[in-house]
Amino acid sequence: MALALVAVVVLAATGVWNPFPGVWEWVDRSEPISEPDVVWQQRVGGTPKSVTIAGDTVIVEQRTRVEARSLATGTQLWERKADWAAVSGGDRDxxxxxxxxxxxxxxxLDPTTGVVRRRDDDAVAVWTYRNLLLDARCFEPTDCTLSAWDxxxxxxxxxxxxxxVSTGLFADNPHLLGTRRLAAPRIDADAAGPEPVPPLLGFPVDGRVHVVDTATGRVVQNVEPGRDERLAVIGGRMLRITAVSRDGTCQFAIxxxxxxxxxxxxxxxGFNLRTADNAGCPQREDPQGARNVLIGVGPDGREAVLDGYDGRLLLVDAEGEKLLAVDDRYALVRSADKSTIVGRELGGGRVRWTRPAxxxxxxxxxxxxxxxAEDKPNRLIALDPRTGRELVVLRTSANALAVGPHGMIIGEGREIGYVRWGAGAAVPPAPPEDGGGLPGPGATGGVPGVEDSCGPKRELCYQGDDGDE
Incomplete structure (x- = not known):
């Protein structure tokens, strides 16, 4: 065996025959991360911090670099050294x-070629949205400007x-005063990609909140919260959330x-938005919700969804039910017996579909x-949110990293893969148009060219006898 090994080393060194690359490729070969198999599977340079589908590419942010891969094949298109990366724009731009x-x-950068489209040398923070990019630059510690870009x-x-600007406002998408999304195991919090810009944004600066109209750039409010208050800017409104400790409990008012x-x-x-976490009632968290809606617990102990614009109750859970996810259109609710997940329409609570889980x-x-995301057995399932029709069913322990119009990126460790809608499921419906069917910024603000005559939740655009838009 020793003589054979010496002979192989000599042959490899002289270039006659080198088996080592093939052996290493066999050792390093990755097992499929799902069943049915993904369209493609690639090992990236490091564990991803974020993954975003950007048109025909996949942007993978790592600790010290960012890379782009083809959505069709997974082939690397370019790579750059960077500490942070964020995607702005829609599916086409x-x-x-x-x-x-x-x-x-x-x-x-252009996501396909990596070519620099625009360079800025002064900005300290960047916020990326589907239809707008914001940056902030400071000439003095108390003299800054906020700019909006297509x-x-x-x-x-x-x-x-x-x-x-606040000392915490730097790099990409620093915290603003809005809603806090519900977390889900094995599903990345930013899997949906960039969202449309809200009509108003709340910037925390030196203990005060500066409310900016994203259509015009006008600072419409400059407010300091009270001792028992937390401010949030949601659905075109500025919310003052009060939590006061009385009789050993927190008493809330919005x-x-x-x-x-x-x-x-x-x-x-009496509506608890879960901004305070103990009897002393200090409000350290943003209210839970998504875009223009708020999630909280009513005086009767049941979870409910509120419209941030007009305060309407859009959904009230039955006793024992649990809200798992919500957006401006639908809510996903776990039944009281924990055996099913129900898709419900906001504004009436109509059941759109039910699925065992x-x-x-x-x-x-x-x-x-x-x-x-299910466990025992581990599965990732994607459904049409309107009908509950299966788009894909995967047997996998991987995480859902990014969701696009035609499929999603899943990943485990350094391995990522792309699965198209229809794998192991029925034929999927046509994907939504650019914008994903999301409502526009609404009548209280928005960017030029965005239709805003329907209100923040497009409630004035409600059509159809069956309750569909």
């Missing part, structure tokens, strides 16, 4: 913002003055105000699919 931590500026534009749409006039437009008492199953809603 995406761009990738990249930058380095603690270094001013960023670059906007994702592929070369000149800002507007600029607004801010008296400084006051929603029109940011243009400061007048109260709706109020609810284990008591530990998690779920998330995206514009293109409702994703359910």
């Amino acid at each position: 995406p761009v990738v913002a990249v930058g380095k931590l603690l270094v001013k500026g960023y670059e906007l 994702p592929r534009g070369t000149a800002p749409l507007w600029t607004a003055a801010l008296p400084g 006051s929603a105000r029109d940011p243009a006039t400061g007048q109260e437009v709706w109020r609810r008492a 284990g008591g530990k199953a998690g779920a998330a809603l995206t514009p293109y699919a409702a994703v359910i």
Whole structure:
């Protein structure tokens, strides 16, 4: 055996015959991460921090670099050194913002070629949306400007003055005062990709909240919260959430105000938005919800969904039921006996579909699919959120990393793969148009060219005898 090994080494060194690459390829070969198999499977350079479908490409953000791969084949298209990366734009016009931590500026790259489309040398923070990109730059600690850009534009749409930025506002998508999404095991929180920009955004600066109209850039409010208050900007309203400790419990009240006039437009008492987590009632968390809706617990102990714009009750769970996911259209609810997941329509609670699921199953809603993660056995299931029709059923322990109009990216460790709708399921319906069927910013604000005559939840566009838009 020793003589044979020496002979192989000599042959490899002289270039006559080298078996080692083939042997290493066999040792390093990856097992399929799902059954049925994915369209393609690739091993990336490091464990992904985020994965986003950007048009015909997949953007993989890692700790010190970002890479793009073909959505069709998984082939690497380009790679760049970067500490952070974020995708802006829709399915037809995406761009990738990249930058380095603690270094001013960023670059906007074409997702297919990696070519720099625009470079900025002064911005300290970037926010990426489906139809807008925002950046902030500071000339002095108390003299900053916020600029809005079309994702592929070369000149800002507007600029607004801010008296400084919070010390936590840097790199990509730093925290603003909005909603906090429900978490789901094995489903990435940002699997849906960039969302349309809300009509109003709340910027925390030095203990105050500056409310900016994203259509015009006008700062419509500059408010300091009270001692027992937490402020949030949701659905075109500024919410003042009060939590006061009385008789050993927290007593809550919500006051929603029109940011243009400061007048109260709706109020609810006794509704717990889960912003406080102990009897002392300090509010350290944003309210739970998504886009224009809020999730909380009513005075009767049942979970409910509120419209942030007008305070309407859009859904009230039965006793023992649990909300797993919500957006502006639907809610996914686990039944009280923990045996099924129910898809319900907001605004009336109409049941759209019901599916058996284990008591530990998690779920998330995206514009293109409702994703359910089950264990024992491990499965990822994607459904049409409107009808419950199966788009894909996978036997896998991988995570759902990104969801697009035609399929989703799953991953485990450094392995990622793409599965198209229809794998192991019925023929899927046609994907939604660009925008994913999501409502526009609404009558209280938005970006130029976005239809806003339907209200923040498109409630004025309600059509059809069967309750469908």
